[in-house]
Amino acid sequence: MAESSSASSPLRPVTVDGGDDDLALMNSQVLTREEVIRRRFRRVKQLGQCYRAHYWALMEELKSKYRDYYWTYGKSPFNYHNQNGVVLGGGDDIVRCRFSGCKTRAMALTNYCHLHILSDSKQKLYQGCRTVAKNLASGPSFCNKPVLISVVPPACPNHHSSGEKCLARALRRAGSGNTFPTKCKPLKFNVIASEFVHQIQKNRMLPLKETTPKVETE
Structure with missing residues (x-):
């Protein structure tokens, strides 16, 4: 052969x-x-x-x-966007996203694009980003951008990089330098735990600062 x-x-x-x-x-x-x-x-x-x-x-x-x-x-030259973002060319067999107002091409084997894939109740591959984007009076508002369900923790690329920056700051405070832990030098659990406690305390103090009346001085 x-x-x-x-x-x-x-x-x-x-x-x-x-x-x-x-x-x-x-x-x-x-x-x-x-x-x-x-x-x-x-x-x-x-x-x-x-x-x-x-x-x-x-x-x-x-x-x-x-x-x-x-x-x-993907990037077929026969499919391009005009100034309004509408996909042109490619024939009538192209499936568009079914989300209201979206003209983007749908992903393969589904009727929704990547941005609106969570609207498909039958899909089992994606979940919403669970990073808190804003704290409202009714409760936390999550980012909810689609990420693969295998990603742990469930965070989109932007918030994942933010988490790495927080970890780098924790390492600097602990005196471990700017490098991330490796197999030769694993990160100690007390460093991670102290950073989590610091972040929780910081998030709890933000609503108190917003509701506390400012003292006016003459």
Whole structure:
């Protein structure tokens, strides 16, 4: 099997290397240890070559499918936006986001774009960012931007970078420098706990400062 063959090409019979030697020894009742090792090594070597050829054929097919997907749902030059943000071109088979007022192309296998994917009640891949964006009188208001459900903690890229900055400030206060902890030097639990307590106290003090009347001095 050649490495350049496609995974979708018709299957061809594989000729076993050293088949003539195996045919000569087919009627033998006893084989020496050297003959057995040589035959197994020859077949394992050929099997490894078949696996490598199949792997690279699958990689070529994956690149082809990714290129088609990116062309259809990504940056196709036949789909561009006008001044109002409306997508032009691409034919009538393009699915638009069903969110009211949104003209963006929908994601693959769904009827909503990435920004409004949480409007799909059947989707199981995304969740809202749970970072508190604003504290209101009725309760905390979350960011709720879509992030993958596998992301822990559930934070969008902007708030994730903000969390890293808070961690860097905690490290500086603890005298650990500006670098993040590594496997060689893990971060101690008391440093993380003290930073959490500091953030909680800071968030509790903000509403008190807003409601406390200012003392006017003459």
